[in-house]
Amino acid sequence: MGKYTLRRIGLMVITLVAISFVTFWIIQLPPGDYVSTLVAQAESRGQVITPEQMAALRVRYGLDDPFLVQYWNWISNIVFHGDFGQSFAYNRPVSTLIWDRVALSFFLSVSTLLFVWAVAFPVGIYSAVKQYSPGDYIATFFGFVGMAIPEFLLALVFLWLGVRYFDQSAGGLFSPEYVDAAWNLGKVLDLASHLWLPILIIGISGTAGLIRVTRANLLDELYKPYVITARAKGLSEWKLLVKYPVRMSLSPFFSTVGWLLPGLISGETIISIVLSLPTTGPLLFGGVLSQDMYLVGSFILILSALTVVGTLLSDLALAWWDPRIRRRYQES
Amino acid sequence: MTERTERRDTGASGTSTDVWDASELELEGATMSQEGMEIPLPSPGGDDESGPTPELARAALAQGGTASQWRLVWRRFRRHKVAFVALWVVLAIYLIMAFAEVLAPSTATAQDPDYAYAPPQALHIYHPSEGLGLYVHDFTVTQNPETFANEFEIDTDSYIPVGFFVSGEPYEMWGLFPMDVHLIGPEDPDRPFYLWGADRAGRDSLSRILYGSRVSLSIGLVGVAISLVLGIALGGISGYYGGKPDTLIQRIIEFLMAIPTLPLWLALSAAIPASWGPLARYFAITAILSVIGWTGMARQVRGKFLSLRTEDFITAATLDGCSRPRIIFRHMVPSFSSHVIASLTMAVPGMILAETSLSFLGLGLQAPAVSWGVLLQDAQNIRTIETAPWLLLPGLAIFITVLAMNFVGDGLRDAADPYK
Numbered sequence: 001m002g003k004y005t006l007r008r009i010g011l012m013v014i015t016l017v018a019i020s021f022v023t024f025w026i027i028q029l030p031p032g033d034y035v036s037t038l039v040a041q042a043e044s045r046g047q048v049i050t051p052e053q054m055a056a057l058r059v060r061y062g063l064d065d066p067f068l069v070q071y072w073n074w075i076s077n078i079v080f081h082g083d084f085g086q087s088f089a090y091n092r093p094v095s096t097l098i099w100d101r102v103a104l105s106f107f108l109s110v111s112t113l114l115f116v117w118a119v120a121f122p123v124g125i126y127s128a129v130k131q132y133s134p135g136d137y138i139a140t141f142f143g144f145v146g147m148a149i150p151e152f153l154l155a156l157v158f159l160w161l162g163v164r165y166f167d168q169s170a171g172g173l174f175s176p177e178y179v180d181a182a183w184n185l186g187k188v189l190d191l192a193s194h195l196w197l198p199i200l201i202i203g204i205s206g207t208a209g210l211i212r213v214t215r216a217n218l219l220d221e222l223y224k225p226y227v228i229t230a231r232a233k234g235l236s237e238w239k240l241l242v243k244y245p246v247r248m249s250l251s252p253f254f255s256t257v258g259w260l261l262p263g264l265i266s267g268e269t270i271i272s273i274v275l276s277l278p279t280t281g282p283l284l285f286g287g288v289l290s291q292d293m294y295l296v297g298s299f300i301l302i303l304s305a306l307t308v309v310g311t312l313l314s315d316l317a318l319a320w321w322d323p324r325i326r327r328r329y330q331e332s
Numbered sequence: 333m334t335e336r337t338e339r340r341d342t343g344a345s346g347t348s349t350d351v352w353d354a355s356e357l358e359l360e361g362a363t364m365s366q367e368g369m370e371i372p373l374p375s376p377g378g379d380d381e382s383g384p385t386p387e388l389a390r391a392a393l394a395q396g397g398t399a400s401q402w403r404l405v406w407r408r409f410r411r412h413k414v415a416f417v418a419l420w421v422v423l424a425i426y427l428i429m430a431f432a433e434v435l436a437p438s439t440a441t442a443q444d445p446d447y448a449y450a451p452p453q454a455l456h457i458y459h460p461s462e463g464l465g466l467y468v469h470d471f472t473v474t475q476n477p478e479t480f481a482n483e484f485e486i487d488t489d490s491y492i493p494v495g496f497f498v499s500g501e502p503y504e505m506w507g508l509f510p511m512d513v514h515l516i517g518p519e520d521p522d523r524p525f526y527l528w529g530a531d532r533a534g535r536d537s538l539s540r541i542l543y544g545s546r547v548s549l550s551i552g553l554v555g556v557a558i559s560l561v562l563g564i565a566l567g568g569i570s571g572y573y574g575g576k577p578d579t580l581i582q583r584i585i586e587f588l589m590a591i592p593t594l595p596l597w598l599a600l601s602a603a604i605p606a607s608w609g610p611l612a613r614y615f616a617i618t619a620i621l622s623v624i625g626w627t628g629m630a631r632q633v634r635g636k637f638l639s640l641r642t643e644d645f646i647t648a649a650t651l652d653g654c655s656r657p658r659i660i661f662r663h664m665v666p667s668f669s670s671h672v673i674a675s676l677t678m679a680v681p682g683m684i685l686a687e688t689s690l691s692f693l694g695l696g697l698q699a700p701a702v703s704w705g706v707l708l709q710d711a712q713n714i715r716t717i718e719t720a721p722w723l724l725l726p727g728l729a730i731f732i733t734v735l736a737m738n739f740v741g742d743g744l745r746d747a748a749d750p751y752k
Contacts, residue, residue: 015590019590022591026600029600029603144735144742147738148681148730148734148735150688150692150727152692153724153727156727159714159717160717160721160724163714163718164718269595270689270692270693273693288598288602288695289602289694291602296595296598296599296602297599300591300595300596304590307591307592308590311590
């Protein structure tokens, strides 16, 4: 097992290096560079930068160096100093920009996740056990509808309903009187009263998908001989269900649980934009629009790193959960 | 042919697991599925209900009462009632897409600023004085003195007769033939006719949604086609040859899957030069969407290849001296193509949703081009939705399309393995 983990970590490092190359390539992709952005900014303020100054700046930032040298400067700053570069649009270090918003993204993602699990697992299990019952049809219908509505559309519809029928704006996280207030009980309650909507909207498609997956997985297991054996032994239906097939049907869930890690940071970009939530999503989007490529590149790099780490963690979690897989790892 | 028929007679009667029998049965399967493939999969009003024609019945009897795999899939698919209905819905949607110009009451670009944000007009059938016949009411337009926005009042006294196949806004059918016939429209082309309301430039929402289906629906098909080619080629190599090519391709797939989708799409679409025309942009977006799409397909194909490689009938074909291409295309591909088609159907709605999201954010198709995502961009602002909630209607089109496609995909997946 230890050997397997070590080999996986080795592969992970290689993947991360490859990802950092691609990320840097994407950063370089749009026309223009840091100096041309600076020049444009200066010109908009009415200042003039002479070609000599420009050339000096280019040398200072190493913009005419070969690709590999530039890449090394960028990645070594990140790895050794935690310096992700400077955001063009905000004129602030990328790392502070991102960390400012991570807390809320994190909170939003975790609460959404708990909501999705709390709803999807019981419904999915019920749907599989009582296949073709009215409850199953309702769950299935809801599952398909939830998967067919684009999330941003749902957000727009809720916004419209809020304004039209409840005369309140559904966007943002705080009522106007609390936006600049210090944290107190009132502000926390205000946050909670605003947060349920984004959680619901972000959660719906995830819930719908997870219901379908849980149902399908459990249906695969429910009619296997070991279930019949357990039933023949006289195990109560409930105990039998929880002890064997449900446990088996959770394996695919463990194999994707690591992908939640990047989700914690990326938030739900589109929903956050529509509902104007101050998470990392709109920051990324703003960076993309203004071609703030160091910001975008840092996002891609952080999220990819989290995905890779998450994949490893979920493989290990799967081995912990499922003895058959653990055994396969030990053999290889 | 005669030799094979004789052998089949001896082989089919026994339950022997002899290798020769296995190979023979597979040959049979291969030829039959080829026959089956000539019958298009979604052939409406298939011949299953009325029973096969006499010749087919005799042929089936001679083959030991077996139907081709595609016929079995089709039979099983029809049992999934919802999926069957959804298949018709999807076909109807694609037909609408094909004839969008004729079906639309106007064109996507015809505008009339006098009717900016005009609300939907109800289509009436019976007029008290004019008698039976389709008509709509005109508006009385007043300008709000404070906001300068047009305010619309339905003028119940007015009468705009509506007819079928009227001539109206000129267009070019499929970009080729200049025409001006519209399925439905006002008999006097200068009168307002907005069944689903108008947008900020006074363009007809219904027409724009119909025109927008072109991009939104085709991008899914083109994107999936690219994913399919890449996925089958690379997944096939990976699964069939194994070893070093397999390791390399698997690493590439893992690498691509490790990059988070949305930031990657955002970054890549932001990198598309603004100077590119709509067509170039369209293909760039499709390519961006397929970058991720093919990996799932490749994994699936590889898995199928891996499990099939050890099957008896493949060993038998190898022993028979079949060449590799023959083994792949005559023996392996037919036995998993139904699975591939099922997962393709599941992939199309995902692509449609992705394009919509990108365009909605302003990173996909850009304004002169019309797609459902581009149309929904107008509804981004809560003030606009308040004034003109009908701008959310493209969302309904997306919803119906994606829902129907998901149902079809679900039915196909259930039917993909008809022997279960």
